[in-house]
Amino acid sequence: MNQADLAIVGAGPTGLSAALVAARAGLKVWVFDDNALPGGQYFRQLPKQFRKTRKTVYDKEHGRASELFTAIHHPNVTYLPNATVWENPDPGILAFAAGERSGRIEAKAILIACGASDRPVPFPGWTLPGVVTAGGLQNLVKGARVVPGERAVVAGNGPLLLVVAANLIRAGATVAAVAEAAPATARLWRNLPRLLQAPEIVKLAVNYRGLMAKAGVPYRCGETVIEARGTDELEEVVLAPIDTRGRLDRTKARTVACDTLVAGFGLNPSIEMYRLLGCDMSYNSYRGGWMPKRSDDLETSIPGIFAAGDGAGIGGVEFALIEGKLAGTVIARNLGALDERTAAIQAAPLRSRLERFRKFRVGLERVYAPPSTWTELATDDTIVCRCEDVSLGEIRAREAQGFTSAFAIKGSTRMSMGRCQGRNCLPTLAAHIAARDGIAVEQVAVPRGRPPARLVTIGDLLQEDLPAPVFPTDPHLPRGEEVI
Amino acid sequence: MAMSDAPAEPPDRCEIAVVGGGIAGLSTALFLARAGRDVVLLDKGSPWGDSSGANAGTLSLQVKRTEMFEMGSTSIGLWAAFGTEMGIDVGFHQPGGLRVAESDEQIAFLREYGAEQEAVGFEFEWLEGNQLHDLAPWLGPEVRAATFCAADGYASPLIAGPSLIAGARKAGVRVISNAEVTGARTAKGGYRLSIGRRSLECEYLAIAAGGHSTKIAASLGVRLPLWVDCNMLTVTEPAPRIMDKVVTHIGGIMSLKQHVNGTVLIGGGWQGRGKFSRQTREIDPLAWVQNVGLGARIAPDLKTLRVNRAWAGYEAVTIDALPLLGRLPGLENAYVAAGARGGFHMGPGQGLVLSQLILEGETGLDISRFDPARFPQ
Numbered sequence: 001m002n003q004a005d006l007a008i009v010g011a012g013p014t015g016l017s018a019a020l021v022a023a024r025a026g027l028k029v030w031v032f033d034d035n036a037l038p039g040g041q042y043f044r045q046l047p048k049q050f051r052k053t054r055k056t057v058y059d060k061e062h063g064r065a066s067e068l069f070t071a072i073h074h075p076n077v078t079y080l081p082n083a084t085v086w087e088n089p090d091p092g093i094l095a096f097a098a099g100e101r102s103g104r105i106e107a108k109a110i111l112i113a114c115g116a117s118d119r120p121v122p123f124p125g126w127t128l129p130g131v132v133t134a135g136g137l138q139n140l141v142k143g144a145r146v147v148p149g150e151r152a153v154v155a156g157n158g159p160l161l162l163v164v165a166a167n168l169i170r171a172g173a174t175v176a177a178v179a180e181a182a183p184a185t186a187r188l189w190r191n192l193p194r195l196l197q198a199p200e201i202v203k204l205a206v207n208y209r210g211l212m213a214k215a216g217v218p219y220r221c222g223e224t225v226i227e228a229r230g231t232d233e234l235e236e237v238v239l240a241p242i243d244t245r246g247r248l249d250r251t252k253a254r255t256v257a258c259d260t261l262v263a264g265f266g267l268n269p270s271i272e273m274y275r276l277l278g279c280d281m282s283y284n285s286y287r288g289g290w291m292p293k294r295s296d297d298l299e300t301s302i303p304g305i306f307a308a309g310d311g312a313g314i315g316g317v318e319f320a321l322i323e324g325k326l327a328g329t330v331i332a333r334n335l336g337a338l339d340e341r342t343a344a345i346q347a348a349p350l351r352s353r354l355e356r357f358r359k360f361r362v363g364l365e366r367v368y369a370p371p372s373t374w375t376e377l378a379t380d381d382t383i384v385c386r387c388e389d390v391s392l393g394e395i396r397a398r399e400a401q402g403f404t405s406a407f408a409i410k411g412s413t414r415m416s417m418g419r420c421q422g423r424n425c426l427p428t429l430a431a432h433i434a435a436r437d438g439i440a441v442e443q444v445a446v447p448r449g450r451p452p453a454r455l456v457t458i459g460d461l462l463q464e465d466l467p468a469p470v471f472p473t474d475p476h477l478p479r480g481e482e483v484i
Numbered sequence: 485m486a487m488s489d490a491p492a493e494p495p496d497r498c499e500i501a502v503v504g505g506g507i508a509g510l511s512t513a514l515f516l517a518r519a520g521r522d523v524v525l526l527d528k529g530s531p532w533g534d535s536s537g538a539n540a541g542t543l544s545l546q547v548k549r550t551e552m553f554e555m556g557s558t559s560i561g562l563w564a565a566f567g568t569e570m571g572i573d574v575g576f577h578q579p580g581g582l583r584v585a586e587s588d589e590q591i592a593f594l595r596e597y598g599a600e601q602e603a604v605g606f607e608f609e610w611l612e613g614n615q616l617h618d619l620a621p622w623l624g625p626e627v628r629a630a631t632f633c634a635a636d637g638y639a640s641p642l643i644a645g646p647s648l649i650a651g652a653r654k655a656g657v658r659v660i661s662n663a664e665v666t667g668a669r670t671a672k673g674g675y676r677l678s679i680g681r682r683s684l685e686c687e688y689l690a691i692a693a694g695g696h697s698t699k700i701a702a703s704l705g706v707r708l709p710l711w712v713d714c715n716m717l718t719v720t721e722p723a724p725r726i727m728d729k730v731v732t733h734i735g736g737i738m739s740l741k742q743h744v745n746g747t748v749l750i751g752g753g754w755q756g757r758g759k760f761s762r763q764t765r766e767i768d769p770l771a772w773v774q775n776v777g778l779g780a781r782i783a784p785d786l787k788t789l790r791v792n793r794a795w796a797g798y799e800a801v802t803i804d805a806l807p808l809l810g811r812l813p814g815l816e817n818a819y820v821a822a823g824a825r826g827g828f829h830m831g832p833g834q835g836l837v838l839s840q841l842i843l844e845g846e847t848g849l850d851i852s853r854f855d856p857a858r859f860p861q
Contacts (some may be wrong), residue, residue, distance in 0.1 A: 020660055087769050282678075332758045352685070401653075402650075402659075407530065408646075419721050419792065452794065456792040457789070458791060459780070459787035459788060464773060466774060469771070474805075478712075478713055479755050480712045480755070480799075483698040
């Protein structure tokens, strides 16, 4: 079996910064990533086959990333792109599929740095061509320099809307409206001291707003998308004001013509690895829902398993970079590659920066805290599970028959059984049940993740050199334990 | 897969209590209710939440022991009848099944087994070489011979569960979730079941609780020896058609089928890591790859598909692999159906037997080999 000091899952900002620190300290590091190129979502690169004719703002960001990217060439680092870590077969061991290199690895420490994905919020028309998520739009722009349309509306919640709007403007698209559900502007001043803990991030936001103002893009707070309309593809969106208590006023709805709707309702940490590993989890709606419990050293409830970056609670790229470095430092110390003193000296500025960012994050969360029930926009016709085409109406019909728990709804509708393995629909289902039963989302029991952590190609699995199986002499006879 | 869970308390009394909301219990309850009887079905958690919801759904006569031929055929007939006669869609399909062999030894065993099965009236076709690969060009080159049985098929545990629960309710069965029977004793005119702090009195008792049947029977002084396997299952993402028959293996270690929605289910009773006593059931990641690998050797197009999900489910079996089916030794009006190898397949037939025993005191099927009294008490 392959051996490593540290196995890192994810080659985004977190994974790469951790790899660099740990490798420089002398640890033997393996980095697994399911993309073809390093960088994750934030530093997503153009495919190698693409040729750039001019530099753009993304290249500037990638300049910042170029040091990170050196991690994959470090002599202590083994980097596996197009690799899926699919199971934790035994403590300290990860099984991965990576074409001919598929296999298992035993590592003294494991860092989960799997990032996040868009929080799915179904509303009427959200499956129309032309409607994309904020993360999806960012991927198109960064990974292919493509803007899906010419006239866009950006709607949802959170600071990512500003980034998306700025990217659309830079790419030459017309942004007809930006609708932020939270009354963010009104809350800004009260929270400014906290926000100014991270002036470098505030500056970015100011730039985005400046770009929007220059392009004449209206930014309206306290407004949400309630419907996307069109016959074969998106033609217009309906926006409605929403008050601070989360009440929609449909009578004041307005219609905006567009061919692209970017809907961004925040991000959810990718938690399937933690579920497989059995880490204790906690719930924080401001940071994307479920996330692993961690110590100050970013260690999960399982000794030797660390979690950092957006996958451990949404914080953004600056957070991710620092957490990655801290995780790399702490792990190097734990494994004896850094002495206590050196590690403490290296970690101190990181910890104080994280502390600053945490205060900033509280401010940001207060500014953008959405009203609690504003996402209940789906109607009976709305598809809530896209893989299996399950509508809210079908769920309600099953509920009327007595299939009321998430397990029973899953079993009776196939919801969450498709290719997304529940990532895109279980949060919706949990929110639906919570609203129906008047309980908190975190109190809703949902089906646990099953291996593999991600879809894995059978041919890849078979690349592993495994012992020949032993067949039972009489397959009819019991193989398990006697019931006592 | 856990199923219906509408909150409801068990009543104080009923005519017939069925314990266990899997395929055997639901079939028993459904047939009794359709005959106009007063039935309460109790499940310790959610009906369909255990073995019935977690198995491969294979309905294959040719993999069963010859003693199970009559029960197996009857059950396949009932699986078909759920949809055609009772309006209960169980996702039943009957594409026919191939039982394949790879080595000389396996081919010899397949012939020997076939001869035994023919002797009890089993109909199949012997296929080898080109003839086999013309019928099933998707089979891998290492598959050299097979028996083809047109009666083989599958039901979908996912579709069948909710349909049967809804169907049973519609027929008048009171289906009660979260009602674990912690003990039973004889009472005047029947039985008194303890359900947590509550109790339920019934005239007739039918136990169809898989591995949990042992404990319930023990409280009535009856020994039902059972063992519990922990079988792994794997399902792929939906894919264009790569196979059009149910496949089983003479080694008894494979079941393969592609559903109507394009997903391929790989089973075969490979053991996961699980202990019934601790209620744990996880996949064993080494045996799992071997299991999937054998599937890909039989149907090589599987190599191009991605696995979506793998899980493990219990299967309670007796030491002679024949069910415990019939009256509980020494007791009146108390019956059991548990421990059949391929219990999902056999469930409707066993339900029919229990319902007939309760309704008429006898059954037309030969269940003499399945008498629970055959094991020392």
